[in-house]
Amino acid sequence: MKIVMLGTGYVGLVSGACFSDFGFDVTCLDKDKLKIKNLKNGVMPIFEPGLEDLVKKNFLSGRLKFSTDQRAHVKNADAVFIAVGTPTRRGDGHADLTYVYDAAKEIASYLNGYTVIVTKSTVPVGTSQKIKEIIKKNTNAEFDVVSNPEFLREGSAIEDFMRPNRVVVGHENKKSKTVLASIYKPLFLFETPILYTDLKSAELIKYASNAFLAVKISFINQMADLCEQLDTDINDIAKGMGLDKRIGNKFLHPGPGYGGSCFPKDTLALVQTSKQNDVNLSIVETVVRYNRDRKKSLARKIINLMGGDVTNKKISVLGLSFKPGTDDMRESPSLDLIPELLKKKAKITAFDPVAKNEAKKFLKKIKYAESIHECIKGSDCVVLLTEWSEFRSLSPEFLSGLMEGKYIFDFRNVLDPNVFKKSKFKLYQIGREKI
Numbered sequence: 001m002k003i004v005m006l007g008t009g010y011v012g013l014v015s016g017a018c019f020s021d022f023g024f025d026v027t028c029l030d031k032d033k034l035k036i037k038n039l040k041n042g043v044m045p046i047f048e049p050g051l052e053d054l055v056k057k058n059f060l061s062g063r064l065k066f067s068t069d070q071r072a073h074v075k076n077a078d079a080v081f082i083a084v085g086t087p088t089r090r091g092d093g094h095a096d097l098t099y100v101y102d103a104a105k106e107i108a109s110y111l112n113g114y115t116v117i118v119t120k121s122t123v124p125v126g127t128s129q130k131i132k133e134i135i136k137k138n139t140n141a142e143f144d145v146v147s148n149p150e151f152l153r154e155g156s157a158i159e160d161f162m163r164p165n166r167v168v169v170g171h172e173n174k175k176s177k178t179v180l181a182s183i184y185k186p187l188f189l190f191e192t193p194i195l196y197t198d199l200k201s202a203e204l205i206k207y208a209s210n211a212f213l214a215v216k217i218s219f220i221n222q223m224a225d226l227c228e229q230l231d232t233d234i235n236d237i238a239k240g241m242g243l244d245k246r247i248g249n250k251f252l253h254p255g256p257g258y259g260g261s262c263f264p265k266d267t268l269a270l271v272q273t274s275k276q277n278d279v280n281l282s283i284v285e286t287v288v289r290y291n292r293d294r295k296k297s298l299a300r301k302i303i304n305l306m307g308g309d310v311t312n313k314k315i316s317v318l319g320l321s322f323k324p325g326t327d328d329m330r331e332s333p334s335l336d337l338i339p340e341l342l343k344k345k346a347k348i349t350a351f352d353p354v355a356k357n358e359a360k361k362f363l364k365k366i367k368y369a370e371s372i373h374e375c376i377k378g379s380d381c382v383v384l385l386t387e388w389s390e391f392r393s394l395s396p397e398f399l400s401g402l403m404e405g406k407y408i409f410d411f412r413n414v415l416d417p418n419v420f421k422k423s424k425f426k427l428y429q430i431g432r433e434k435i
């Protein structure tokens with residue numbers, strides 16, 4: 001089985017590396033020559049735990065190749081996965097499908113013999129059908145289009161790919177279904193459910209799943225807002241809700257608002273789909289708005305607790321990426337919080353175990369520390385914004401030797417409030433008390 005992965009971003013690179021680890025012959029293609037050159041030299045374009053080792057191992061075995069030459073590889077492929085980006089189109093919230101359609105056109109001109117074209121990128125309902133039409137116009141070769149959305153999370157991408165909760169395959173006939181069944185055969189060992197459905201349903205399952213999770217997070221965040229007013233504890237509320245098996249305890253962790261490359265983009269795109277079809281999707285619309293507002297309001301909480309004025313106050317921010325385990329800064333709460341605090345003339349020092357270089361592209365007027373210690377030294381207020389594991393053991397003993405002030409903002413509720421109770425510090429956590 002020869003697999004071609006078109007687009008070597010997060011999804012393309014992880015999927016390509018994992019398929020090669022399953023034993024298939026995989027070529028990852030990208031137009032970015034530098035990225036391909038770096039990958040051949042073992043330099044990863046992203047930080048993802050375990051990825052570098054997996055890529056190196058399979059590259060050295062010869063099963064995983066990197067190239068910019070579409071023609072040579074597409075013509076020999078049994079399956080070509082489209083894993084290019086589908087960013088939000090500027091201005092209207094629709095998914096920008098330019099890269100997907102360009103890819104389809106190019107693939108068509110190189111097809112030779114029967115090939116299955118697989119949409120791995122997250123694409124709105126109807127896109128796979130359009131891909132099929134584009135390819136049909138540009139080739140006489142035999143082909144089928146399949147929709148196979150990817151559910152991996154950044155930070156646990158390899159584990160998610162290797163042991164997924166489910167695989168979704170939208171297809172139109174037995175021939176293409178058989179090809180996908182062989183590609184995912186290695187997962188039979190773990191008894192992974194494979195859902196075979198039609199093209200449009202597969203596309204919608206991905207959006208519906210991400211939107212549902214975004215709703216769940218926003219629900220618990222709104223409950224946390226309510227808990228602050230009622231003087232009740234969101235951690236107990238979430239625990240009590242999560243014990244109900246119908247609700248489940250996952251994605252009930254309150255925080256500063258969801259970020260990343262998927263939830264913000266996919267919820268917006270789904271709202272656009274609902275509008276185009278004249279269907280009321282007000283739940284998701286509200287979540288999109290609420291999450292944006294939530295991230296924008298983070299600074300206000302800090303300013304209020306610090307007495308209304310943060311001019312020249314030294315605020316230390318721990319964690320910049322949108323979640324731990326990644327250097328991805330897309331839609332990270334830090335991009336809302338820090339500029340707002342800078343506007344109010346606070347002095348910001350930040351530390352992130354891996355996202356410093358990425359963060360520097362977006363956050364210019366702050367100091368970047370090399371360690372927690374350096375970040376916190378002389379600080380008036382510490383803000384824990386991303387729950388990297390090394391931040392979980394912050395204690396009054398450690399902090400009192402370094403900090404000037406007494407304010408600790410734990411926007412991820414990972415610190416133990418009992419430890420801080422008898423100290424000089426004022427620990428604030430989400431949904432646990434009124435500010």
Ligand code: UDX
Nearest residue numbers: 150151152153154251252253255258259260262322323
């Ligand atoms: C998500 C989906 O989980 C994945 O299936 C899809 O393929 C891509 O989008 P990812 O963006 O990598 O994955 O991160 P995820 O772990 O889902 O977290 C998304 C955001 O929600 C983060 O900002 C995270 O901090 C936030 N979150 C998550 C919460 O605030 N509370 C929670 O309980 C869970």
